[in-house]
Amino acid sequence: MLKRIKVHDQHEGEIFVQNKRHTPSNMPMVVSNMISDDMPDQHSEFFTHLSYFAISTIDIDGRPWATIIVGSPTTLIRAISEMELNISAVLPKDDPFLSSIINTVNSPYRSFAGIGVDFSNRRRNKVAGFIATSNIVNDTLNMSLLTNENVGNCPKYITIRKLEYCKRNPQIAADYRNTDRISFNQECLDIINQASTIFLATRHTSTISDNTSDLGINHRGGYSGFVRTYEENGYTYIVIPDYSGNRFYQSLGNIETDRVAGVVFPCFTSGDMLHVTGIHINKTQHLCQFY
Template identity: 75%
Template sequence: MRTKVHYQHEGELHVQKKRHVPPNMSMIVSQMISDDMPDQHSEFFTHLSYFGICTVDLDGRPWPTIIVGSSTTLIRAVSEMQLDVSAVLPEGDPFLSSVMNTTNATHRYFAGIGVDFSNRRRNKVAGYIAASNLVDNILNMSLITNESLGNCPKYITVRRLEFYKRSPQVAADHRHTDVICLNQECLGIINQASTIFLATRHTSKVSNNTSDLGLNQRGGPPGFVRTYEENGHTFIVIPDYSGNRFYQSLGNIETDRVAGVAFPCFTTGDMLHVTGIAENLYDDDAECLMPRMTLITRIKLTGYVWIKAALNLMLVGPEQYSPYNPPVRYLATELERMGRSLKTSTSNAKLIEIKKLTNHISKFTFELNENVSFKPGGYVILDFAHLIQHGYQHMNNSNPQSVNDDYIRTWTISSSPPFNYDLNTFEPVNRVSCTIKHLPNGTISSLLHSLSSNRGLPLDCKFIGVGGEFTCFDETYQVPEKLLFIAGGIGLTPFIAMLEALSQTKRTTDLVLLFSGRGDEKDLLQDFLSSSIVSNISMFDSTRVNASHKTNSLEVYNRRIQYDDLMNVSDLLNRQVYICGPGQFMADVNSWLNKAGLKSNQIKMESFFF
C-alpha cells in the first residue's frame, strides 16, 4: 500500500514540456519511485560514512549539508521505510539549526542522497523527520522515507574519502540578507567544486501528501557553477546538463522558486551553504546569460553560511572527473571581460575547399555570407547541428562527450586577412580557413574529413561569429622585436595565421618556433621553414617517425619537449612568448618559463571559452 502519491507535479511537467520530453515520461517516473527502500538501497545507505541531507528553515528555505560518521555508526536501517541517523555536525550548520528550531510538522520534511564517490553509485530518498534530538553534540534523527529512487552515475567525481577529525569554525553567518558579497575564499570554494548538493522544495496545492523536498548531487568540471553580482545582489548560475529528464529539482524550482546549495571542499574540509530565490531560464534567456546553454538555474542569494573545516573527511589521492562533464560554460559578462566577446551573426558559412595536409589533418576553407574582421590568430564559431541526426541520449560510455554535444565548434582561423597598408589595418574578408585534425570520436571532424577530395561540396553550416585576442599584433599592428611561438600538436594553427600575417605586413622580427608534433605533422612546418623571419625551429616527436637530425633552420628531437629546450632558446628573456596546445602542455611550458625568469606580461596562452 502506498503512503505517498508519486505523480509528477505541474512544475516538473512544465519543464518537461519546455524540453520536448515525450509525454509518457511522467508515467515512467511515477513507476520508478517507491515508498519503501529496496533492500539494496537500505544496505547501500548503511555502508556510507557520509550522506547528503536537507531540510527547510522556519522561513521555508532549503538548507543542504553533508553529515559524516562512520560506515557502522552513521546510518542504521530500521525498516524498509526508516533510517536512524547519528552524526556530529559543526555548530552553526544551517541544517542542524533548522532541524532543532523546527516546531511545526510541516517543516520537518527532509530529502537525502547517498553517493559512494569511490564507484559513482547514488540513491535518493525523501520523507519526514519523525524525531530528532541533540545529545552530547550528536544529532540523532529518525527518518521516515516515503520516496526512494536510484540515480545514474553521470557527472560524479570519483574520489577516495577517509574520516578525518577537524576543528570547525564559523567564518561567516549571514542567513537573512539580500546584500551578499562573497569574499574570495567563498568564491574559491565555489570555483573548485566539481560536486554540489542542490536542495529544492515543492509545496503542493492539492494535498500535503504530495508536498516534499528534493536533494540531488550536481557535478561537472571545477568551475561549472558561475557567480556574479548585480545591483547589490549575488547570483549563482548552474547549467543543466543532459540527465534522466525527470526534472524533479527544476520542477520544484518552477513551483516554489527557492533552492539551497552546499558547496563542499574535500581538500580543506570547508563548506559553503547558500540559499535563495531560484528560477529556471530557457533558450534565448539562458543563452543571453550563459552562451551555449539553453537551460540554466539562477539563484539570487538571500543567505549564506561559511564554515571552515566543517567536513570530517580527508581527500586521499587525486580526483577523477566524470568523462561526461562538458566544458565549463562562462557567463557572457565573463567572456566580455576575458576579451572573448564576439560579433554574433545569423548568416551561413559554406565549405568550399578541402586541402589534405597530413594523414589526419586537413585545411577547410569556408565562404561566409558577409565580410568579417578578426585578428591573425583569432577563431571562428560554426554550428553544424542541422547536419547531424541526433536525439536524446541518457548514457553513451563509448563517447560520453556526445551526450551534451550541441554540435557548435570553435576553431582557430589558420588564414590571415589581407593587410591594408594605407589604412594600417587588416581588411574584412568573407573567407576563412581552419586547419582541423580528425578525432576518432569527433562527430564534426569525422563529418568534415569524410568529405575527401572535395566530394560532397559545398556543405552549408551556420556561421555564429568570430573573435579572439590571441595574436602577436598590438593595437597598432606592430609586433615585438623577438618572438617565441610554442605549439603542441594542432595548437600550431594560430601561429600559421600569424606567420602569414607577419609575411604580409613585412614586420621585422626574430621568430623562434618550438613545436611538439607527431609523425607527419612535420609537414605543417613548410611555411615556417621557408620564411626569412624564422631563425630557428625545433620539433619534438616522441613517436620517432622522424629521425633526429639538424638542418640550417630545423632540428628534430625524438622525445618530448623539456625545460632545458626553453633555456637553449637564444635571448629567451627578451622574447614575447605565445603558447597554444593542450591544457597540461601549456601549463607545463608556462611553469618552465616562469622558472626561467620570464615575467607574466611576456607570456600569453591561448584558451577557448566557447
C-alpha cells in the same frame, strides 16, 4: 509508527519543464513507476555502508538548506525497516541544517530529502520523507527518518574520489543569514570556483495536501568552475548549468513552482563547506540562476 503514504504523480512544474525540453509524453508515468514508497533492500544496505550523506530540510521560514553529514559507516546511518532510517552525526554548531532541525522541532510535519553517493564507484540513491523524531545528546544529532520516496539515480557527472575521514574543529568563516543582500567574500567565491560536486536542495509545496508536498536533493557535477558567479547591484548571483541527465527534471520542476533552493558546496581538499539558500529561477533551457 504510522507511515505517510506518498502520492508519486508528477506535479505541474515537472511536467512543464519536461514539455519544454521535449521529453517523451509518457515520462510522468515512467517517473511515477520508478519511485517507490518502501526502501528497496539494496538501497538500505547501500546507505548503511556510507560514511557521508547529503541531506536537506527546510528552516522555520520555509527555506531549503543542504549539508553533508559524516561519521563511521557503522553508526552514521542504520536501516530500521523498509520505511525507516536512523541517523546519528555530530554537526558543526553553526551548520544551518542543524539550526533548522532545532528551530522546527515542534513543527507537525518536517520533511527531508537525502542522497547517498559512493564516490568510489559513482553509485547513488535518493530518499525522501519526513523527520519523525530528533534530539541532541552529547553534541550528537539523532534523527528518525520515515521514508516514502525512494529512487535510484544514474552516475552521470560524478567524479570518482577516494575520501578519508579527517576530524576537524570547524569555525564559521562568513555568516550572511541575517541579511537579504549578499556579496560573497573571496573565501566563499574560492569554494564555489573549485567545486566539481555540489548538492542542490529544492522544495515543492502542494496546494492539495502534505502527501503531495516534498523536498528534493540532487547531485550536480562537472569540471571545477562549472558553477559560475557574477556581481550585480550588490548581490552575488550563482549560475548552475543543467546538464542532460535522466530527464525527470524533478529539481527544475520544483524550482519552476516554488522558486527557492539551497546548495551546499564542499571542498574535498580542505573539508570546507559553503551553504547557501535563496531565490532560484530557471533562466533558459540550460541554466538556472540563484541569488
